[in-house]
Amino acid sequence: xxxxxxxxxxxxAYDDLPLDRTLHEELVRTVLAWMPQDRTTLRQADIDQAAxxxxxxxxxxxxxxxxxxxxxxxxPEILARAGAERTRTTLAETVRRLGAAPVRAHRGLGQAxxxxxxxxxxxxALDRTRAAAAVPMPxxxx
Numbered sequence: 001x002x003x004x005x006x007x008x009x010x011x012x013a014y015d016d017l018p019l020d021r022t023l024h025e026e027l028v029r030t031v032l033a034w035m036p037q038d039r040t041t042l043r044q045a046d047i048d049q050a051a052x053x054x055x056x057x058x059x060x061x062x063x064x065x066x067x068x069x070x071x072x073x074x075x076p077e078i079l080a081r082a083g084a085e086r087t088r089t090t091l092a093e094t095v096r097r098l099g100a101a102p103v104r105a106h107r108g109l110g111q112a113x114x115x116x117x118x119x120x121x122x123x124x125a126l127d128r129t130r131a132a133a134a135v136p137m138p139x140x141x142x
Contacts, residue, residue, distance in 0.1 A: 047109055078133070
């Protein structure tokens with residue numbers, strides 16, 4: 001079951017709201033299309049809001065990927081198919097970056113784009129994990 005929300009929710013009060021992947025994929029595409037030379041037309045408030053929204057979504061996505069990965073059978077073949085080690089590395093790197101102090105390079109644009117790339121990486125990890133869980137294991141027979 002997917003849970004999450006669109007809001008910045010450090011207390012987890014809104015954990016039962018469904019993730020809105022489509023909305024956030026569109027936000028990711030928009031943020032990654034922004035260029036440093038666009039700073040004259042981009043409002044700082046828009047950059048900050050995008051970074052904040054992606055940060056909140058990333059926290060929820062980390063929990064979702066971790067939950068899906070933990071639910072996989074501990075079969076080496078399934079874990080390999082899910083790219084479990086790569087997913088664990090992606091999760092660890094995301095948690096590390098979310099815990100780091102913000103860097104204000106390019107007035108926050110770099111941070112917003114970094115968050116967008118992390119969303120892409122976690123969506124890939126989530127899809128890979130779900131695909132591995134969906135493939136039925138062969139039943140040993142006579």
